[in-house]
Amino acid sequence: MNTDMSVSTWQAELAVDCRCTLGEGPQWDADNERLCWCDILEQRLHWLSPISGESGHYQLDHMVSLAAPLDSGGLLLVGEDRLSRFDPSNGSTETFCDFEADNPITRSNDARVDRYGSLWLSTMGKSAEKNAGSLYRLHRGRLTRLRSNLTIPNAICFSADGQFAWFTDTVTGVVMRWSLDSEGWPQGEPQPWADFSSTTGNPDGAVVDSEGCLWLALWGAGRVVRLDHNGQVIGRIELPVSQPSCSAFAGQDLKTLYITTAQEGFSAEQLAQEPTAGSLYVVETGVKGLADPLLRLE
Incomplete structure (x- = not known):
């Protein structure tokens, strides 16, 4: 692992002071020019319009970890015990x-649409x-199960040509690459x-940019x-909070990187030290992202 201190470094800034638990x-969501993200434990779907600066959230009735734009319109919510169609215009869910649903121990976790318009999604205890x-x-x-016996599956993302997928089981500290047909x-x-097993922080969510590089959140390392x-x-973004969870490129040119964070498990002392933990952060790196395909259900 490269530990060269000369790697490119950026500082993330606060975008939305939402203070999610997770x-x-x-x-x-390119069609609606909105960034969506979830507070899994508080059962909320947040949104931001970068152009207007407006933001808000929908209160849901179950834990959700991703809202993927559908080719037929609306979003598909990846939830703790179900997948649901969601209409942002009126908040209706189907x-x-x-x-x-037959396993009360688990909930959904990381998820991302692949280059073929299919959704990879995971569960954890x-x-x-x-x-x-x-x-x-x-x-x-x-829905097809690809792998089981994982503890905290994360870092799901895909190469631009669709030949590879990446993922990690966070507790192992190792990001895996998988060949695709x-x-x-x-x-x-x-x-x-x-391999991040001997470094500070655990691999969490990830996204791939237009140059084929992977941006990986290191939970616990800020x-x-x-x-x-x-x-x-070859580069790093520093945050003023310790638990970044995942990143996404957004905006019309896909040159703005947004980062979700968490305050899960924090003591009162930790919250005092990191008052904006759980908020949405933003950074301009000069690197362009890849457009995610719309999710196809048919």
């Missing part, structure tokens, strides 16, 4: 299918129970790609690192 799943989580792919409306299905076993094609650190 901010997660930032997602750019269940699409169950999602580990509500108390991070060991090996309780799984990784799935929702392809044209059909011509329809986006995994081939063989995933291979270790970047940092997002940029990794090159070989998994080496």
Whole structure:
């Protein structure tokens, strides 16, 4: 792992002072020019319009970790026990299918749409129970389990050409890379790609930019690192809070990087030291992101 102090460094600034308990799943909705993100534990879907600066949230009736824009309009909510269609214009929700509804221990966690318009999504134990989580792919409306016996699956993202997927089980500290076939299905076993097991912070959410580099949140380290094609650190974003969770490129030119954070598990003393923990942060790196395909259910 590259520890060279000369790597490019940026400072993130406060974008929305929302103070989520567990901010997660930032997602750019290009058609509506809105960034959406979730406060999983408080059952809220937040939004920001970068152009107007307006922001707000929807109160939901269950935990949700991602709101993915659909090719048919609206959003698909990845929830603790179901996947649901959501209409932002009126806040209405319609269940699409169950999602580990028979397992009260788990909830949804990380998720991202792949280059084929399918959704990769994961579950984990509500108390991070060991090996309780799984990784799935929702392809044209059909849900397939890809992997089980994971504890905190994270860092789901994809190469621009659709040939590779990345993910991690956060507790291992290792980001894995998985070869994909011509329809986006995994081939063989995933291979270790970047090892953070001996560094400060644990790998959390990730996103890939237009140059093929991966931006990885390091939970507990107050940092997002940029990794090159070989998994080496070539850049880092410093935050004034310790628990960044995931990043997303947003805006018309996809050159603005937003970062969700959390205050989960904080003591009163930690909250006093990091009063804006759980808020949304922003940074201009000069690097352009990749447009996420719309999710296809048919």
